[in-house]
Amino acid sequence: xxxxxxxxxxGGVLIGFVGQRSRMCFVxxxxxxxxxxxxxxLKGLISFLLVAWIAFPIxxxxxxxxxxGFSSPVLSTLLITLLGGxxxxxxxxxxxxxxxxxxxxxxxxxxxxxVYLAGFLSxxxxxxxxxxxxVGRVLL
Amino acid sequence: MTVTAPPPTxxxxxxxxxxxxxxxxxxxxxxxxxxxxxxxxxxxxxVCMACHGRxxxxxxxxxxxxxxxxxxxxxxxxxxxxxxxxxxxxFIAAVVSGEFRWRKPSQPMRSFTYGVVVMNAALLxxxxxxxxxxxxxxxxxxxxxxFLAMGVGVVLATMWLRQRAxx
Numbered sequence: 221x222x223x224x225x226x227x228x229x230x231g232g233v234l235i236g237f238v239g240q241r242s243r244m245c246f247v248x249x250x251x252x253x254x255x256x257x258x259x260x261x262l263k264g265l266i267s268f269l270l271v272a273w274i275a276f277p278i279x280x281x282x283x284x285x286x287x288x289g290f291s292s293p294v295l296s297t298l299l300i301t302l303l304g305g306x307x308x309x310x311x312x313x314x315x316x317x318x319x320x321x322x323x324x325x326x327x328x329x330x331x332x333x334x335v336y337l338a339g340f341l342s343x344x345x346x347x348x349x350x351x352x353x354x355v356g357r358v359l360l
Numbered sequence: 361m362t363v364t365a366p367p368p369t370x371x372x373x374x375x376x377x378x379x380x381x382x383x384x385x386x387x388x389x390x391x392x393x394x395x396x397x398x399x400x401x402x403x404x405x406x407v408c409m410a411c412h413g414r415x416x417x418x419x420x421x422x423x424x425x426x427x428x429x430x431x432x433x434x435x436x437x438x439x440x441x442x443x444x445x446x447x448x449x450x451f452i453a454a455v456v457s458g459e460f461r462w463r464k465p466s467q468p469m470r471s472f473t474y475g476v477v478v479m480n481a482a483l484l485x486x487x488x489x490x491x492x493x494x495x496x497x498x499x500x501x502x503x504x505x506x507f508l509a510m511g512v513g514v515v516l517a518t519m520w521l522r523q524r525a526x527x
Contacts, residue, residue, distance in 0.1 A: 232445020309513025339475025
């Protein structure tokens, strides 16, 4: 398990570096295309999807841990996924970038993104102390 | 006097990476971490800014206050440090390329609220925008549904912003 921590730290450094040099953003691609038909970031989005789609089976063949066993959607998970996905997209545009982009912006000195990150991390604690019990009571 | 070209060692400092290349690197890191470096279960958990941030924040809170907030199985023993790594990597890139610049927060309350709302939405869907794509690629129907919902949200918000700007 410590392997996971070290590997995720190093992998994070790599993708952080790449993300800063490329201004990669996972909602910005769609936004730029809708606004000005710019496909720079949209290509990143599509290449991410395609490469991951090919790399999952290949990593399985190379002896990596396979994926599978995802639970099929039922009404409650469908609803919260729809709501959550929509919320991520809509509010990320208002906040001017997806979570990944906000981390990169905070690291290059943007104060607004640093405040965003503070809200982001405290949002996790809020979610598990306040939102989860409420959602659980409504849906289950 | 002749004008000398800048020394060649400088050039790598302003290295440019296209969005396409960035997508490829991110996908390989995301798949590789999950498949070969024990960043699992759950499946397709290699890179996720929201979930890994949640694991980090909740682990810290748990160890400080002895609470029992949810932490993914992959982060039970020691929290995942992707979030820290991304900040370090982006900071190195920004300093090396000379793009680091302090900007005072212009609307702190609003940014903080956005952060809280995005994190809660992402945890409802159990994925941030990156992991939604990763789950879609791994064959998760819910991931695809969440990604489509995110696309709808992005398009609506963009159109709303454009309408507001034109008015």
